[in-house]
Amino acid sequence: MTKNAEMINGAKAGLVPALSAAPFGALFGAVAISHGQSVFEAVMMSITIFAGASQLVGIELFGQRVAPWLIVLSVVAVNFRHVLYSAALTPVLAHFSLPRKMIAFFFMTDPQFAESLKRHEAGTPVTFAWYMGAAITIYGLWNVMTLIGALLGGFIQDPRALGLDVLLPIYFLSLVMGFRSRPNYLSIVAVSALASVLAYATVGSPWHVSCGALAGIALAAILPPKKATDTVSEVSSS
Structure with a gap:
């Protein structure tokens, strides 16, 4: 091409x-x-x-x-x-x-x-x-x-x-949803969101962004990889 x-x-x-x-x-x-x-x-x-x-x-x-x-x-x-x-x-x-x-x-x-x-x-x-x-x-x-x-x-x-x-959170949410077929998607997103909320309530903005990202990375490194097909089934059932 x-x-x-x-x-x-x-x-x-x-x-x-x-x-x-x-x-x-x-x-x-x-x-x-x-x-x-x-x-x-x-x-x-x-x-x-x-x-x-x-x-x-x-x-x-x-x-x-x-x-x-x-x-x-x-x-x-x-x-x-x-x-x-x-x-x-x-x-x-x-x-x-x-x-x-x-x-x-x-x-x-x-x-x-x-x-x-x-x-x-x-x-x-x-x-x-x-x-x-x-x-x-x-x-x-x-x-x-x-x-x-x-x-x-x-x-x-x-x-x-x-x-x-509200345009900003909607925009980022659409990007996150684009990776919903990735392994361990739900658990990583949930932990990242929880860590971000807790950081926002304690240390404040904009540090909650980095805290949420680091929490998601840490969980992704710990969890065993799952097959993409299993993740799709998990997302569909939820």
């Missing part, structure tokens, strides 16, 4: 996740404006950082007289899962050159990780052209929606009053 065809296939694979994340991009743009950023600043933050959840965390902390190191540490805590993503995708992208790996990991978001892993597990190689096709689609629509949200942000005094803040 030619590089152009691979890139088109990648763009198709990234279209649905991009559309799913689009409202979240608009939400960030609106929230950024409500916190005093200009349209240019909001768009540049999305272009250069491109890490939705941590962008919102940063916006919430900016202007609250919080020490810069604490802002950075909070963003790292939210984005800790990307360390796990990169480790999981390293074998998948092993054939990429170092410059291409650096580019690929910049564009590695939750949907990019999910789509790449699903393609790899289906037995289809993840080529750089395919990867970039998906990445550019997700990245491009995210930034367009950030711009739209920022432009309309002046008309939305309180995004939470419209219930826009």
Whole structure:
């Protein structure tokens, strides 16, 4: 398959996740404006950082007289899962050159990780052209929606009053459900969720994200692997 065809296939694979994340991009743009950023600043933050959840965390902390190191540490805590993503995708992208790996990991978001892993597990190689096709689609629509949200942000005094803040948990829940056929899915998700809730009640946000992830990893390392078919039956029966 030619590089152009691979890139088109990648763009198709990234279209649905991009559309799913689009409202979240608009939400960030609106929230950024409500916190005093200009349209240019909001768009540049999305272009250069491109890490939705941590962008919102940063916006919430900016202007609250919080020490810069604490802002950075909070963003790292939210984005800790990307360390796990990169480790999981390293074998998948092993054939990429170092410059291409650096580019690929910049564009590695939750949907990019999910789509790449699903393609790899289906037995289809993840080529750089395919990867970039998906990445550019997700990245491009995210930034367009950030711009739209920022432009309309002046008309939305309180995004939470419209219930826009629920878009983020719904978005992540859809990603988690995409892996429901994986071994030990239910038990790992349950323990991770419980640990996250307990951490949120004790140490607070954003540390609950890392605590929940670490609890899920620990359980996954302890439990014996189960066949995917057994897990599907378990999910169906529940």
